Amino acid sequence: MERLVLGIDVGTSSIKSLAVNDRGKIIASASSPLTIQHAYPGYSEQNPDEWVSVTIETMNNVINNLKQNHSDFEINGISFSGQMHGLIVLDNEYKVIRPAILWNDTRSTAQCEMIKSRLGEIVLGNPVLEGFTLTKLMWLKQHEPAHWSKTKVFLLPKDYVRFKLTGAINMELSDASSTLLLDPSTNEWSEDVGRQFGITNIYPPLVTSDTQVGFLKQSIAEKLGISNKVAVFAGGGDNACGAIGAGVIEPNQSLCSIGTSGVILSCESKQDAEYGNNIHMFKHAVNNLSYAMGVTLSAGYSLNWFKNQCAQNDSFDELMSYAEQSKIGAQGLIFAPYLAGERTPHGDANIRGSFIGLSGMHSLGDMARAVVEGVTYSLYESIAYLRTQGKQINEVVAIGGGAKSEFWLQLQADIFNAKVYKLKHEEGPSMGAAMIAATGLKWYEDIGACVEQFIHKEQVFEPNKERHVAYQSYFEVYKAVYNQTQPLTKKLVELTKQSTHN
Known part of the structure; x- marks a missing residue:
């Protein structure tokens, strides 16, 4: 039986x-x-x-x-x-x-x-x-x-x-x-x-x-x-079950999940920590553990939008291969992935996305790379901020759509300046829920023993220090985009509302 x-x-x-x-x-x-x-x-x-x-x-x-x-x-x-x-x-x-x-x-x-x-x-x-x-x-x-x-x-x-x-x-x-x-x-x-x-x-x-x-x-x-x-x-x-399903169950273990939205999640034993910059603090589904979490509202959604508007006839694999042929910084092009506002760090429902630096020399591959880099910069904002608050984020388990491309996995490692792990089998939150049941039935002594049996890492992507330094320069420009475009996009949202009512 x-x-x-x-x-x-x-x-x-x-x-x-x-x-x-x-x-x-x-x-x-x-x-x-x-x-x-x-x-x-x-x-x-x-x-x-x-x-x-x-x-x-x-x-x-x-x-x-x-x-x-x-x-x-x-x-x-x-x-x-x-x-x-x-x-x-x-x-x-x-x-x-x-x-x-x-x-x-x-x-x-x-x-x-x-x-x-x-x-x-x-x-x-x-x-x-x-x-x-x-x-x-x-x-x-x-x-x-x-x-x-x-x-x-x-x-x-x-x-x-x-x-x-x-x-x-x-x-x-x-x-x-x-x-x-x-x-x-x-x-x-x-x-x-x-x-x-x-x-x-x-x-x-x-x-x-x-x-x-x-x-x-x-x-x-x-x-x-x-x-x-x-x-x-x-x-x-x-998110808690997704973390269990990725084996992220101990302090300072971290997760990057790229679905429609994107999440950076990092475990910690403190129960009542408070962070600024719209970092969330929730209880883990593992007893006596919490996690700090930053959210990018339009992560995979940004890539879907770009594909549907600019590359309908190309597969995601083809789009990633075009992006890979571009260079770090996408030939001087930055994408801000604020298609549905932004959660972390800005908490702004009215901010809107933008390409900055666009010129006639840019190719489809440059634009695709800019989108992937922009989404990853947005996630990196959460990691960089948490590090300023004393958190050690040296290893990240990647799940979701962003874990299906080796190019994107390496790009995450280089931007985050952390080892990025791909799982052998990834089933997400439903697997985490199953593991809670398995542990609750006492099939395993605790969730750690269950993780050891259920979850296996397949591949590690090591960060390249030179590439990280290069990305860091573009990241500084990326961070400036929000403040420079916020008053403009706020006005555009107001004008759009007025035209809708007229």
């Missing part, structure tokens, strides 16, 4: 389920897309019950695959990863009151300003940004009082899915730390902060990521054709 766990990632664009055995081998996987609603500019919402139905659909697809190809198996545990910050509010009967307001929804700028005016730029270790859950709760209270009056409890995305699969209401610490409402020094809700904005009595119970919150509901187990004696563990936020 093969023992299996399921790792389920409740993403923004899709849900992925992964079946993994007790040796870390992936036995089956399935994913299905999700829909997103944008009712107004800046609004981003999803139907929480679609998450549930699509989760069950992907679980069913995995189990059918197992039944066809692996007759002798048993699913022992399930855990979850999920998109962070999104607000779900439930009524007295634990039914959804309105669609979920997602992490990338920017309607709550006025609420951010209210928090800053009362509590300052940093609250409970984190910058005050529209993405975080407190601002969404405040918006709901102000703009939808009928919905607010019905609210009994709020949850985050994966916590709602887990509730529907088990009947247990709770929120785990790695996700809770992304709400602006968790006190990092006590691991309890900061009711003092909530009370200042009229938010009381709607907090779910808190648990650690490895807590077994219950078992799979009988009705769902029957629908899937499996035993209902499946232990369900709380899981973690997607």
Whole structure:
């Protein structure tokens, strides 16, 4: 009998389920897309019950695959990863009151300003940004009082899915730390902060990521054709689970994830550190560990945009080969990847992207290289700042789209001035969730022993000191671009709004 766990990632664009055995081998996987609603500019919402139905659909697809190809198996545990910050509010009967307001929804700028005016730029270790859950709760209270009056409890995305699969209401610490409402020094809700904005009595119970919150509901187990004696563990936020799935679980271990957005994540044992420059501080899904995180909003998105606009008929591999033929600094061309504003270090929703230094001599390859370099400079800003704060970042595990190109991996190593590792197999947050379940079941003594068995590095890219020095000169110019273009792009955004209204 093969023992299996399921790792389920409740993403923004899709849900992925992964079946993994007790040796870390992936036995089956399935994913299905999700829909997103944008009712107004800046609004981003999803139907929480679609998450549930699509989760069950992907679980069913995995189990059918197992039944066809692996007759002798048993699913022992399930855990979850999920998109962070999104607000779900439930009524007295634990039914959804309105669609979920997602992490990338920017309607709550006025609420951010209210928090800053009362509590300052940093609250409970984190910058005050529209993405975080407190601002969404405040918006709901102000703009939808009928919905607010019905609210009994709020949850985050994966916590709602887990509730529907088990009947247990709770929120785990790695996700809770992304709400602006968790006190990092006590691991309890900061009711003092909530009370200042009229938010009381709607907090779910808190648990650690490895807590077994219950078992799979009988009705769902029957629908899937499996035993209902499946232990369900709380899981973690997607970045925390992505870090576990990359083996980044100890102080000063670091991660560079390049997907639609880009993330620099570095672990630390301090629970209540505070950084400036829009560096986030969240709880890891590993107990007694936290992580500092910087975010580039348009990382892989910038390359996708450039390909779609300028190189539709070329593959990404071809685009990377063109970029590789250019030189460091892209023949004097710099790209600022602010296509959707920027999170770290600037926290500016109105900044816009730009090519600086463009001339008639520049080729498609120069422009492609400038985009890749610009995205990497933006990520490097987080690394460089964290180093000024005393963090040692000498090795980085690369995951996501930026880890699929050896050219880009070497470029990261040279710009970051750090060793960059590529994993042998990369499954991201769903693997991290599976590892939480495997450890929760006591298949392994701790998450470190699980990482040793499940996660393997395939290749290391060593930084080249001469190239780093060359990149550093262009990086200094890159950093100046924001201040030089900020007033111009702010005016352009205002003019565009005026023309839209006319």
